[in-house]
Amino acid sequence: MHDTADLRISVIVPTYNSPARLKATLGSVCDQYFPAAEIIVVDDGSTDDTIDVANIFADRIRYVRTANGGQQRARNHGVSLSTGNWIALLDHDDLWEKEYLAEVNALVRAHGVDMTMCNSRTWEEDGQGGRWANNHRFTQFAPPGYWQRVGADPTDHWSILERYDYAAYLEFHPLQTSMVTIRRDLYTALGGYDERMRGNGAENLEFEMRALRAARVGLIWQPLVKMVRHDANASLDMAQMAIDVTDCLRFATLHHGLNDQERMIVERERDRRLTSAIYGAFELGKYDAVRTYWREYRGARSWKMYLKYWISLLPRPAARILARWAGAGQA
Numbered sequence: 001m002h003d004t005a006d007l008r009i010s011v012i013v014p015t016y017n018s019p020a021r022l023k024a025t026l027g028s029v030c031d032q033y034f035p036a037a038e039i040i041v042v043d044d045g046s047t048d049d050t051i052d053v054a055n056i057f058a059d060r061i062r063y064v065r066t067a068n069g070g071q072q073r074a075r076n077h078g079v080s081l082s083t084g085n086w087i088a089l090l091d092h093d094d095l096w097e098k099e100y101l102a103e104v105n106a107l108v109r110a111h112g113v114d115m116t117m118c119n120s121r122t123w124e125e126d127g128q129g130g131r132w133a134n135n136h137r138f139t140q141f142a143p144p145g146y147w148q149r150v151g152a153d154p155t156d157h158w159s160i161l162e163r164y165d166y167a168a169y170l171e172f173h174p175l176q177t178s179m180v181t182i183r184r185d186l187y188t189a190l191g192g193y194d195e196r197m198r199g200n201g202a203e204n205l206e207f208e209m210r211a212l213r214a215a216r217v218g219l220i221w222q223p224l225v226k227m228v229r230h231d232a233n234a235s236l237d238m239a240q241m242a243i244d245v246t247d248c249l250r251f252a253t254l255h256h257g258l259n260d261q262e263r264m265i266v267e268r269e270r271d272r273r274l275t276s277a278i279y280g281a282f283e284l285g286k287y288d289a290v291r292t293y294w295r296e297y298r299g300a301r302s303w304k305m306y307l308k309y310w311i312s313l314l315p316r317p318a319a320r321i322l323a324r325w326a327g328a329g330q331a
Helices: 019-030 050-056 071-081 100-111 146-150 166-171 184-190 203-212 234-255 260-283 287-296 303-312 316-326
Strands: 009-015 038-043 062-065 086-089 115-124 158-161 180-183 217-229
Touching: 009 019, 009 071, 009 100, 019 038, 019 050, 038 050, 038 071, 050 062, 062 071, 071 184, 086 100, 086 184, 100 115, 100 158, 100 217, 146 166, 166 203, 166 260, 180 184, 180 203, 184 203, 203 234, 234 260, 260 287, 260 303, 287 303, 303 316
Parallel strands: 009 038, 009 086, 038 062, 115 217
Antiparallel strands: 086 180, 115 180, 158 217
C-alpha cells in the first residue's frame, strides 16, 4: 500500500545570472494551488543582481549561494538541504501553471507512482515579446504510434507505466527537467544528477535513463509546464544537442551498469544518432569531434558526410573557408 497523505514537495530551483526570468519562475511556484512544502533556490555563483530577486521572495523561499559548479551540483545541493518527501525540479527560466503541483499530488496519492512526467508547451521569445508555440510536447513531437507502443493513452487524464520501455525512451525522450517530480528517496538512491555531465545539454537525459529503469511512472497529459525558448540561434542549439546526446549515450554505456540487452539498445541508438552528431560538430567547427564520430560511425556514408570528414582533416583556417563554401550544416 502506498501512502495516501498529501505530498510534501520540495521545489529545487538552480539559477545562474538570470534574474528577470527567475522572478517569473518563482512567481509561478508561489502561485500554486497546492503549495510547495519549501522552495529552495540555489544560486550557482551568479555575478549579477540575482540576490535582489531572491529578496523579493524572501518570506517564501530559502536562498542558498554556492561557488559556481554547474547546475547538476546546484540541484543535488538543493536536494541535500530539502526536507520534503518529493522533489520537484524547475529550471530558472521555465514556468508552471497554477494546477501543476496539485495535479502531481493527486496523481501520486491515487496511484503511488515513484516519478511523474508532465506534458509541456513552449513559449518562444522572438525579440517582440514572444508567442506560444502551438505544440504539446508529449503528443505533437512523438513519432506516430509511439505512446501506444509505450503503453500509454494520450486521451486519458493520466497514464501509469509500470516500466518505461527503454528503447522507446531513447528513440524519443519527451522530458525536460522542469517536467519531472520524483520521490526524494529514489533521487538519493540514484545519486542525483551526475556532475560529470557538466556542460552537456543532454544531462537531463542521462539522469532520466537511470531513473526510468527504477521507477513506476505517472504521465500527466495536460500541458501544465511552460518551457521558455530564448536562444535566438535554434540551428546551433540543435547542432550542439546532437553532439551532447551522442556523448550522453556513450557515457551511459560506460557508467550505467547496463545489462546486455540495455547496452545493445543504447549502442544501436547511438549509431543512429552519430550522423546528426557529425553534421552538428561540423556546423560548430568542432573538427576533432567530426573525426572522432566518423571513426565510430558504422552505417552507410553519404557523399556529404565524406565531404565534411575530408574538410575536417585540413588545417583549421582552410577547413573554415571550405566549410562556408560547402554550406556548413546543410543536409
